Amino acid sequence: MKSKLKIGEINIKHPYFPSPLAGLTDLPFRMLLDSMGCTGALFTEMISVEGLVRKNPRTLLMIKSFKSDTPKFVQLFGSHPETFKEAVRYINNETDFDGIDLNAGCPVKKVVNKGAGAYLLKDLSKFRDIVRAIRNSTDRAFTVKIRLGFNGVNVFEIAKIVEGEGADAVIVHFRTKKDGYSKPARWEFAKPLKEKLKIPLIGNGDLLDAKTTKERLKFVDGIMVGRGIVINPSFFKEIETGKRERxxxxxxxxxxxxxxxxxxxxxxxxxxxxxxxxxxxxxxxxxxxxxxxxxxxxxxxxxxxxxxxxxxxxxxxx
Ligand SMILES: Cc1cc2nc3c(=O)[nH]c(=O)nc-3n(C[C@H](O)[C@H](O)[C@H](O)COP(=O)(O)O)c2cc1C
Missing domain, CATH: 1.10.1200 (Non-ribosomal Peptide Synthetase Peptidyl Carrier Protein; Chain A)
Known part of the structure; x- marks a missing residue:
């Protein structure tokens, strides 16, 4: 499938994105996905902005990169706009990542309790400050990964903040923080949300087979796959060619x-x-x-x- 999708200045060849997955989408796994082909862009696992500005050796290992024509994004999480600014400066000056993604969806207690990840979905003033801080600190492509909301659904308001602050695309995991993983992803929000946005919408949640994924793609500009891409790293190639790697x-x-x-x-x-x-x-x-x-x-x-x-x-x- 030819893709018309553009994120910032980047022309995306395939509208398929592997999710950032902590402990899984490390450099060897990203290289594996890249070798399979048909991947629109690669995302690191979530990277702490605190760890980055302190130049924590473990964090620096997590943002190691490799040569490839596939656009590469680093996903950042944290809770202070000033720390984000500093971390983004580091990415600008010291790395070849093509883009930055903000994690505003991680439901893990340790992260939320520190005012990061999904916490940002219930403190929209802080969320706005962080989105603005990142946008003002980089010309590279900038995406924001959100959920439908924290307890209830307020994805329309959240996505409008993302768009209004100048991010280049919004990635939505179609569950609230409260939904955890127990309920199915609520893809019924894809179409009405897409209609309200000018920036590209990338949809995420429960995509495990090629047929469903192609169906979902009718309502969004791109799809993002988490667990399904580890179960089947040639998932995107299968969508494009019908063939699965051994x-x-x-x-x-x-x-x-x-x-x-x-x-x-x-x-x-x-x-x-x-x-x-x-x-x-x-x-x-x-x-x-x-x-x-x-x-x-x-x-x-x-x-x-x-x-x-x-x-x-x-x-x-x-
Ligand atoms: C083990 C694991 C680690 C995850 N780590 C991250 C992460 O680092 N950043 C992030 O934005 N989402 C993370 N997620 C959420 C996924 O990116 C994705 O939004 C979620 O799994 C729903 O998509 P799926 O149904 O295709 O798996 C993680 C999910 C799992 C299961």
């Missing part, structure tokens, strides 16, 4: 990128985090999964998961 090829590639990026002691927890989603819905017996998840031996988990997915792929051959 799971054993994907797993081997992820392992190669992951081992190349992290020190050895990180390999086991990182591979397990990947497998937790990647192994979903593929008919793998629970006991085989458990063996992998309780093991403390990286070589065992690596060899067994490679074997497991190679066998599944062999079984699927006509």
């Amino acid at each position: 799971d054993d090829i994907i797993l081997n590639r992820f392992i190669k990128y992951m081992e190349g990026f992290y020190p050895e002691e990180k390999w086991l927890p990182r591979l397990k985090a990947f497998l937790r989603y990647f192994s979903k819905g593929k008919g793998i017996p629970k006991q085989r999964k458990n063996e992998l998840f309780i093991s403390k031996d990286y070589s065992f988990v690596k060899q067994n998961s490679i074997e497991l997915f190679s066998n599944i792929c062999k079984d699927k051959k006509p």
Whole structure:
């Protein structure tokens, strides 16, 4: 599908975006997604502006980048406009990210209690100040990722603030903070919201198959996929071409990128985090999964998961 979508000055080739996912969309995973093709832009996991301005080594590792033609966004979270300004200056001066995304949707208690993430949806004055602070600090593309609201739905008001302060697109996870993940995403808000906005609307929530995703795309300018893209990293390619990449090829590639990026002691927890989603819905017996998840031996988990997915792929051959 040819995309007419433009975010700021960036022409987006494919209207499909992988969500920022803490602990999952790290550099090796972003490289994997990029290698699959058909990805409109790549987003880092949420990055603390405090960590960034303090040059926390863990934070700096999280914003490491790689060469690619795919536009790259860094997602920031925090609670003080001044800290955002400083963090954005750092991004401008020290990195090659094409854009910045503001996290105004994270429901995690630790984040909300500090006045960040979804908290901003119930303090719209602070929200406006932060959106303004970022916009005034960068000419790079700027998007804001929100939910429908905090307790109730006030997405129209929130999205109008985003647009009014000059952001280039709004990304909406069609749930309130209160909805958590228990209720289905409320896509019925997509059409009326789109009608009220001049900036592009990217919709997010519960997209797990190509058919539904194509349907949803009729009401928005782009779609963003979280869990579905870890379960199936070739999801976007499947939407475009109808073809899915083999799971054993994907797993081997992820392992190669992951081992190349992290020190050895990180390999086991990182591979397990990947497998937790990647192994979903593929008919793998629970006991085989458990063996992998309780093991403390990286070589065992690596060899067994490679074997497991190679066998599944062999079984699927006509
Ligand atoms: C493990 C996990 C980590 C997440 N981390 C982030 C994050 O860092 N930033 C963010 O904006 N949203 C984060 N989210 C929310 C997703 O980006 C997305 O909005 C949500 O999962 C709904 O989309 P989905 O149904 O396609 O997964 C996270 C979700 C999950 C499950």
